[in-house]
Amino acid sequence: MEREAHLSGKHVGDSSAPSAVRGFTITRGRTVPRVELPFEATLLVSIPSGHRAEPTGPAAQVLEVCDRKSVAEVAAALHLPLGVARVLLADLVAEGHVTVQRTLTRNSSIDERRDLLQRTLQGLLVS
Amino acid sequence: MDSEPSNKQGPASTKIVIAGGFGVGKTTLVGSVSEIDPLRTEALVTDESEGIDDISQVPTKHTTTVAMDFGRITLGEDLILYLFGTPGQKRFWFMWDDLCLGAIGAIVMVDTNRLDEAFSPLDYFEEKGLPFIVALNQFDNGPQFELDAVREALALPSHVPMIRIDARDRESAKTALIRITEYSLEQLASQVPVG
Ligand SMILES: Nc1nc2c(ncn2[C@@H]2O[C@H](COP(=O)(O)OP(=O)(O)OP(=O)(O)O)[C@@H](O)[C@H]2O)c(=O)[nH]1
Ligand SMILES: [Mg+2]
Numbered sequence: 010m011e012r013e014a015h016l017s018g019k020h021v022g023d024s025s026a027p028s029a030v031r032g033f034t035i036t037r038g039r040t041v042p043r044v045e046l047p048f049e050a051t052l053l054v055s056i057p058s059g060h061r062a063e064p065t066g067p068a069a070q071v072l073e074v075c076d077r078k079s080v081a082e083v084a085a086a087l088h089l090p091l092g093v094a095r096v097l098l099a100d101l102v103a104e105g106h107v108t109v110q111r112t113l114t115r116n117s118s119i120d121e122r123r124d125l126l127q128r129t130l131q132g133l134l135v136s
Numbered sequence: 137m138d139s140e141p142s143n144k145q146g147p148a149s150t151k152i153v154i155a156g157g158f159g160v161g162k163t164t165l166v167g168s169v170s171e172i173d174p175l176r177t178e179a180l181v182t183d184e185s186e187g188i189d190d191i192s193q194v195p196t197k198h199t200t201t202v203a204m205d206f207g208r209i210t211l212g213e214d215l216i217l218y219l220f221g222t223p224g225q226k227r228f229w230f231m232w233d234d235l236c237l238g239a240i241g242a243i244v245m246v247d248t249n250r251l252d253e254a255f256s257p258l259d260y261f262e263e264k265g266l267p268f269i270v271a272l273n274q275f276d277n278g279p280q281f282e283l284d285a286v287r288e289a290l291a292l293p294s295h296v297p298m299i300r301i302d303a304r305d306r307e308s309a310k311t312a313l314i315r316i317t318e319y320s321l322e323q324l325a326s327q328v329p330v331g
Binding site for chain 1: 150
């Protein structure tokens with residue numbers, strides 16, 4: 010069923026925001042993250058290892074602020090568009106600089122879903 | 137992979153998506169339950185993206201942005217619930233695939249003055265099979281409708297939960313979060329595909 014007959018012509022967002030200009034040039038045009046990374050995923054910075062080259066440029070900036078923050082919080086803190094922050098963070102994950110705490114993903118099993126949903130419901134009911 | 141912890145009860149985060157037309161109260165709902173002031177981020181809408189159905193609607197031809205406000209609720213020591221509020225026009229659908237990845241479900245907020253603004257998000261969640269509920273935000277000047285009349289006007293199947301809320305009220309907003317989580321669990325139990 011298609012309910013939407015027309016688009017409302019209203020102005021959306023603020024195209025004068027600095028991040029709109031910076032955009033995906035920071036990721037050299039890459040918009041697809043190297044690992045699946047939901048916006049709510051919390052990042053943990055790994056202990057530096059001699060085996061890994063330290064990141065430079067925007068990735069270094071992201072690494073500096075991301076510990077115990079979600080992808081969305083990193084984006085907000087650095088005034089980066091969500092998709093850009095996610096590509097940079099996914100690089101850091103793929104390179105071993107950062108690990109990710111549990112979220113639901115495309116691959117979550119029914120048991121994992123039920124577990125997380127039940128924990129959320131319990132938490133909401135007592136909050 | 138070391139990025140995928142195996143402990144089922146380990147620290148985790150999850151999210152609920154708050155969708156609806158402009159000014160329907162999305163940010164208000166996020167703010168009344170969040171432990172932080174809603175933070176604003178944005179997603180880019182570029183002309184390379186698939187799913188833009190009418191690029192002429194986008195003010196700068198190459199890139200524009202759409203706001204996503206989010207808030208956070210810590211539920212016990214090990215679990216964080218994020219709430220993402222974002223408008224639901226069809227030209228943003230490609231971005232919603234990202235937004236909805238891993239979501240518990242969605243709350244579609246409806247203002248009885250402008251029912252048609254809910255059509256697009258409803259179509260989206262139905263198409264994707266993401267569990268959603270409809271929350272009628274009662275504005276002071278809005279017409280009072282029976283829930284059944286709104287259900288009919290929105291062409292909502294009878295199994296989709298509908299509730300009335302006041303997005304400004306924390307307890308009221310919380311009922312919406314509880315209802316979508318319960319409904320998502322019910323859907324899981326009945327083996328309806330999720331996400
Ligand atoms: N009476 C009443 N007013 C509300 C309610 N929820 C929100 N409002 C008011 O409606 C206005 C718009 O609310 P927002 O939360 O900014 O709406 P939004 O959906 O985030 O708007 P956009 O992000 O601009 O699309 C604000 O002035 C709110 O105070 C409600 O439940 N009842
Ligand atoms: Mg808003």
